[in-house]
Amino acid sequence: MDEILDPLNEKQKEAVEHTEGPLLVLAGAGSGKTRVITHRFAYLLKKKKITMHNILAVTFTNKAAGEMKDRISVLSKIDASRSWVRTFHSTGVMILRKNPETIGYPRDFVIYDSEDSKSIVKKIMKDRGIDSKTFNPPGIADRILSLKDSLITPEEFKGRAVTDFDKAAAVIYQDYEINLRKNKAVDFPDLISLPIKILSENEKIRAYYKSLWHYVMVDEFQDTNNAQYQLIKLFCPLSNNICVVGDDDQSIYGWRGANVENINDFMDYYKAKLILLEQNYRSTSIILTAAHAVVEKIQGRIDKKLWTSSKSGEKITVINALTDKEEALRTVDTIDKLLENYDFRDFAIFYRTNAQSRLFEEELLFHNIPYKVFGGQKFYARKEVKDILSYIKLIINPYDRASLERIINVPKRKIGNASLDKIIKYAGEKNVSFIEALFGCENGAETGFVPTTAMKDLGIILKELNESSGKMTPMNFVKVLIDSIGYKEYILNFDEDGLDRWENVEELINSIKEYEDFNPDALIQDFINDVTLQTGSDELESDNGRDYISLMTIHNAKGLEFKNVFISGVIAGLIPHSSSLYSSSELNEERRLFYVGITRAMERLFLSYPETRLKYGSVERCLPSPFLKDIPDEFIQVEESYIRGRESVRIQGRYEAGRAVSDISEIKTGDIVYHRIFGRGSVIFVSKKLMTVKFDSSGVQNLMGNFISSIEVMDR
DNA sequence: TAATCCTTTCTTTTT
DNA sequence: GAAAGGATTA
Secondary structure, eight states: OOTTTTTSOHHHHHHHHOOSSOEEEEEOTTSOHHHHHHHHHHHHHHTSOOOGGGEEEEESSHHHHHHHHHHHHHHHSSOOTTSEEEEHHHHHHHHHHHSGGGGTOOTTOEEOOHHHHHHHHHHHHHHHTOOTTTSOHHHHHHHHHHHHHTTOOHHHHHHHOOSHHHHHHHHHHHHHHHHHHHTTEEOTTHHHHHHHHHHHHOHHHHHHHHHHOSEEEESSGGGOBHHHHHHHHHHOOTTOOEEEEEOGGGOOOGGGTBOTHHHHHHHHHHTOEEEEEOBOOSSOHHHHHHHHHHHTTSTTOOOOOOBOOSOOOSOEEEEEEEEHHHHHHHHHHHHHHHTTTSOGGGEEEEESSGGGHHHHHHHHHHTTOOEEEOSTTTGGGSHHHHHHHHHHHHHHOTTOHHHHHHHTTSSOOSOOHHHHHHHHHHHHHHTOOHHHHHHOOTTGGGTTOOOOHHHHHHHHHHHHHHHHTTTSOHHHHHHHHHHHTTHHHHHHTTSTTHHHHHHHHHHHHHHHHHHHHHSTTOOHHHHHHHHHTOOTTSOSSOOTTOOOEEEEEHHHHTTOOEEEEEEOOOBTBBTTBGGGTTOHHHHHHHHHHHHHHHTTEEEEEEEEEEEEEEETTEEEEOOBOGGGGGSOGGGEEEEOOSSHHHHHHHHHHHHHHEEEOSSGGGOOTTOEEEETTTEEEEEEEEOSSEEEEEETTTEEEEEESSGGGGEEEEOO
16 A cells, blocks of 8 residues: 555546656645645655655645644655745745855844734834825835836836825835844745745755756746746756646735736746646536636637536535625524534534624624634734734844834833933934843933833833743743733733633743744744734644634635635625726636635535625625625525515514614613614613614624714604 | 824735 | 824823
């Protein structure tokens, strides 16, 4: 029995055995793309006796890399946890960390995530007096990051900026780069572009990597942007033993610069061998046909003959609901019923935007069903976690302004904005680190800056930690840090969620402990670097065996599969998203996104759409997604809203009884009102802008924003 | 000058 | 219904 080759079909086997020379595997959804890479890796190890460290496999997420390592270990019975299975960004960090001086970068740089980039942009705009109402800072930051992703320098961009927005962005971009250098920081795009610089300018280093990796593989190749592709070319082995795997129908990262054309270029440039995987092993034929119907509408698309030998399966259920709340309730009810025959892990709920998860979470909690929300900004975006991480970043790199600003008065130590400005100004003028600046100039007369006791106290703490950071284990370091700034007392009393927040800090400590166990010699700086590259979809705990329902965006679902898939919010404006309506290429990407969602389903697929949803407390009417019509009726069964019948009777009666109001001041506690969605209810609380109503059929609801047009008051 | 309260604006997707 | 910025208070 050959565990590595026997489970594969002929095409997959061909891809695994074709180890020498460039290879492109174009593979439809569910045809075993990732399987080819893992089996190929194991095949190289076991059959070709290649040393593990001479093989590189590149993925996009840490989660994918981790899963790949696990599978390789199982297949090859060789521990692959230390193999070169990495994300683009962590590969970039590794190259940069090893050779920073060749491009004039310091060894102790920190990595800024997009949040940090945004806050730098905001500061620059403030400093330069650029109005943040005219140009919104996150928008400018996004623009700069995407320019950097395309390897466009500030100088180049300055020449071609036409709109006012771009002109402002060009100026800010220049400052932004200066700021990063001053702060000894690199951002996400730098993690690709700087390694490109290192490799293209240094023949020796390039030669080193080209001969280090004898075999290179790239997963999800359709998602590579031009910079990433360029980086691949730079470290591609001399033998051209490079295998890329992708599917143009699953290209959903165009907005981040991904270029599907890279697939064609790869064929031409490397004269690669092409292998097509067209047999789908995942979904029923109804699901597969429906998915195809959605994506075949894209003009200019190269049609694939994706086929399956599995049975036709259940029809696709379309759940129609009156409100988004009912949508969540019906989804969870449906899951509840199916749980007789399935485990929790067999279910996933997908949505277009992270904000949609909340209603589902509430409903699942109510039903006592275990779930896990992937992505979003969950853990590492929490205040308490970011606070601690910022302290660590600042201690490791005392030039890091973004982190300084975050922590300088957390916990409150009476150092406000005015003091902060002085410290920054002083550090800039004297060209010293922020820790040194906190001590100021002992004979401060010449600068006019005399530090307060509060500043000096903070300086002492940071300085001591800075000096001991190399001598302590990461966990001890963090414990001392938390102790010396009194963070526990601070966070416990921060708000009513204090205890939860402290538990998150403890969870952070645990994850550091785990990291320490896994990397015995690592220091705190190693942890912080790895953690910045973690995203919401990567999870910190190793809970492979756990059983829960998965909630995630469709983007996050790529590469995964579930027996039962619920795609929620299948309405115009979300799928396709309203921001894509004016561009046919973006609209096509939305189609492919829907395709990706559908093809995650193995056995059953549910598509739900609410007719109204609450947006900032006011009701928004929704129409079903136009993509729904592309799925042939014969594959669909519709389940109508359950409350429609009852509600419509009430809604009809309401016009005789109710009286429109124009302002919330006309409503008093105790009034009976009709809401056009929730029906009849009595007001239990009213304030200037909010009211709480107990509705007969939909429970207690808070109404806020411009709900007033949806309300009529009954005359008593 | 710092802390707090109140207003406004914003939600696409992520390494 | 948050999060951030501006206005107001201490």
